[in-house]
Amino acid sequence: MTGQRSDALRNYQRILAVAEDEIAESGASASLERVARLAGVGSGTVRRHFPTRQALLEAVFRERVQALCARAGELSDDGDSRAALLSWLADLVDYSVSARGFADTLAYEPPTEAASPASCGTALETAAATLLRHAQRDGAVKPDVTSHDLLTAAVGIALATEHHQTPARQAARLLAMFVEGLSPQGRPSTSPGRA
Structure with a gap:
């Protein structure tokens, strides 16, 4: 045996x-x-x-998802909740653009109550939720933004730029445009960057 x-x-x-x-x-x-x-x-x-193909994709990217979740935990203690959220979001987009197939793995997962708590998408949404709550509490992000919105935007940006001549540069540009929409009206926005 x-x-x-x-x-x-x-x-x-x-x-x-x-x-x-x-x-x-x-x-x-x-x-x-x-x-x-x-x-x-x-x-x-x-x-x-x-x-399933999804089970194989999940297994391939599990370690990186765990690293992104750990990074969110580290950033959650940052004094600037908006910078922490944007830094993590930039990390997610960077990895989604650089690791072929990763964005597709997340795109398989629309939010449902039946989603596995161990799935990549669920783990990343949970990690983003803490950072997002802190930023919303501080008035740095609109209150109606959800962690699923953030994940959907990151996946969309990665998929949209996958075949671009300079995908990382184009993804950073689109992320900056998305970040503008996160800002409450009247609040100056900052570009996503490293905390």
Whole structure:
């Protein structure tokens, strides 16, 4: 029995490593059959470990999502709640633009009550919610903005600029335009940047 578990773990790790490379090259539409072939396993083995394409995408990006969530936790103690929120949002957009397939992973997840609490989108919305609440409490962000709005904007910006000649520059420009809309009327806005 132990041998079977260690074989399953090796298969899982091999599939995940191959999937990371394939998604980096082909994006979220990477072929699961090619992942199986390159990992040296059958497609049934891939589906046992990752029953859906979304499950595989979630696994590939889980560590980065955890890092973004940890970053939100660090920033939540920042004295400037608006700068903290904008810094985290800029980090999210930067990563979404640079990691092919990541924005697609989040785009799979419209907000529903049935969403898995362990999903990438749910984890990021929860991380953003604390930063957003602080900024709203301080009057730095409009009260009707939701953490889902922020995630949707970041995903939209990343997807819209994915094939642009200079995606990072275009994404930063669009993020700055979005940030203008976050500001309560009469409050000067600041560009997103590092806290």
